[in-house]
Amino acid sequence: MKEELSLLEKNKKYVWQPFTQMKEWVENDQLIIERGEGIKLYDTAGNEYYDGVSSIWLNVHGHQKKELNEAIKEQLDRVAHTTMLGLASVPATELAEKLVEITPSGLNKVFYSDSGSTAVEIALKMAFQYWQQIDGNYGAKNKFITLKNAYHGDTVGSVSVGGVDLFHQIYKPLLFDSLKAPSPYCYRCSFEEEKDKCNFSCIKELEKMIKKQHKKIAALVIEPLVQGAGGMITAPEGYLAKVRELCDKYNVLMIADEVAVGFGRTGKMFACEHEEVSPDIMTVAKGISGGYLPISATLTTDEIYNAFYDDYASQKTFFHGHSFTGNPLAAAVSLANIKLFEEEEIIEEMQDKIELVKDKLEDFKKLSHVGDIRQQGLMIGIELVKEKASKEEYSWEERIGVKVCMVAREKGMIIRPLGNVVVFMPPLCSRKGELVEMLDIIYDSIIDITE
Numbered sequence: 001m002k003e004e005l006s007l008l009e010k011n012k013k014y015v016w017q018p019f020t021q022m023k024e025w026v027e028n029d030q031l032i033i034e035r036g037e038g039i040k041l042y043d044t045a046g047n048e049y050y051d052g053v054s055s056i057w058l059n060v061h062g063h064q065k066k067e068l069n070e071a072i073k074e075q076l077d078r079v080a081h082t083t084m085l086g087l088a089s090v091p092a093t094e095l096a097e098k099l100v101e102i103t104p105s106g107l108n109k110v111f112y113s114d115s116g117s118t119a120v121e122i123a124l125k126m127a128f129q130y131w132q133q134i135d136g137n138y139g140a141k142n143k144f145i146t147l148k149n150a151y152h153g154d155t156v157g158s159v160s161v162g163g164v165d166l167f168h169q170i171y172k173p174l175l176f177d178s179l180k181a182p183s184p185y186c187y188r189c190s191f192e193e194e195k196d197k198c199n200f201s202c203i204k205e206l207e208k209m210i211k212k213q214h215k216k217i218a219a220l221v222i223e224p225l226v227q228g229a230g231g232m233i234t235a236p237e238g239y240l241a242k243v244r245e246l247c248d249k250y251n252v253l254m255i256a257d258e259v260a261v262g263f264g265r266t267g268k269m270f271a272c273e274h275e276e277v278s279p280d281i282m283t284v285a286k287g288i289s290g291g292y293l294p295i296s297a298t299l300t301t302d303e304i305y306n307a308f309y310d311d312y313a314s315q316k317t318f319f320h321g322h323s324f325t326g327n328p329l330a331a332a333v334s335l336a337n338i339k340l341f342e343e344e345e346i347i348e349e350m351q352d353k354i355e356l357v358k359d360k361l362e363d364f365k366k367l368s369h370v371g372d373i374r375q376q377g378l379m380i381g382i383e384l385v386k387e388k389a390s391k392e393e394y395s396w397e398e399r400i401g402v403k404v405c406m407v408a409r410e411k412g413m414i415i416r417p418l419g420n421v422v423v424f425m426p427p428l429c430s431r432k433g434e435l436v437e438m439l440d441i442i443y444d445s446i447i448d449i450t451e
């Protein structure tokens with residue numbers, strides 16, 4: 001007779017978890033989440049936890065948000081999915097109009113896919129093909145320039161423009177080459193002359209690289225304001241605008257990857273707005289559906305779109321599309337998400353919360369193993385160091401970030417680190433009291449592990 005396995009046993013027997021060493025997973029106890037409500041998650045044993053990473057940076061209005069649930073149900077009663085290959089759909093059309101309306105000016109065309117990685121793949125192919133198809137001698141513009149510590153997804157193309165060695169090193173032989181400019185990592189700035197104050201040496205280095213090779217560079221890819229997965233690395237004020245200037249000066253397209261920073265995360269709807277930047281191509285995913293369903297979009301300008309717009313025989317079609325491109329359920333919930341941003345004044349409401357978090361984080365600075373605290377809106381990274389004065393890092397084997405997050409879990413909050421950086425990414429709807437409680441848990445967890 002077949003033995004009935006527990007749910008956890010089944011998980012360990014059949015599932016290969018993402019970004020996970022399965023030996024460690026299988027040898028340890030694991031949570032199985034059964035439901036969520038507001039900013040709390042509940043496991044199968046009935047324990048509750050704050051969703052302190054917004055289910056990996058996605059969630060905006062909390063779980064089981066009435067308006068979002070209803071938008072999906074209403075669409076479900078019409079149709080769950082129809083293809084966009086040769087057909088249009090109602091919600092994907094309406095969402096495109098809305099996206100053009102809310103994104104930086106000039107982004108007038110919307111190309112859908114279903115994850116941040118695919119949105120980036122599309123941006124890369126679009127930029128590459130654009131230069132092949134416009135008049136003039138631009139065929140050699142086929143390379144990308146990106147930043148160290150960049151993260152743009154896990155598919156082969158998006159990994160090729162990534163710069164997090166831990167994730168990307170092994171795949172090197174599979175990847176196409178991209179130019180890697182310095183990261184605007186002020187806390188660990190590698191430029192000697194920057195010791196006392198920032199002179200934008202990283203930008204000067206970037207300019208040198210672009211100046212030398214712009215004839216070969218199709219586009220620059222950047223996470224505006226914050227390099228997320230690289231460790232919540234916040235760029236100094238003015239950095240993004242300077243990058244835009246360089247792209248203009250050297251005729252290089254600017255691809256802004258707003259997958260993590262978009263949809264309110266940084267305190268404005270899109271991070272580019274902080275420096276009044278309009279990219280040539282912009283990718284959005286994560287928060288687009290309020291964190292409900294997988295959908296993403298790559299937006300671009302009329303100029304790029306028009307380079308593909310011709311008679312079929314000219315062979316300028318953009319041959320790209322996924323089975324679930326522009327899924328109607330996901331598009332419907334995304335529309336409802338954007339409506340909630342407006343109705344509940346999410347961005348306005350966030351401003352006080354951002355200040356509150358900033359004040360609370362002041363206390364963390366006194367801790368002997370907190371080296372740097374980086375915040376942009378409700379996107380926070382706390383970098384732990386072995387020794388404060390020398391900024392000596394904990395070795396990766398110590399897994400200090402993981403340890404802190406496991407203690408936080410015992411205290412009732414789910415968070416996930418990036419190496420030695422403890423990440424706090426609460427859902428944007430979190431109330432002030434909840435933010436304080438979550439920050440207290442992080443504070444106590446850091447003390448438990450490091451003091």
Ligand SMILES: *Cc1c(COP(=O)(O)O)cnc(C)c1O
Nearest residue numbers: 115116117151152153228259260
């Ligand atoms: C998460 C992320 C991606 C990848 O998105 P997926 O939906 O996980 O494929 C791409 N770019 C940035 C900046 C991200 O944070």
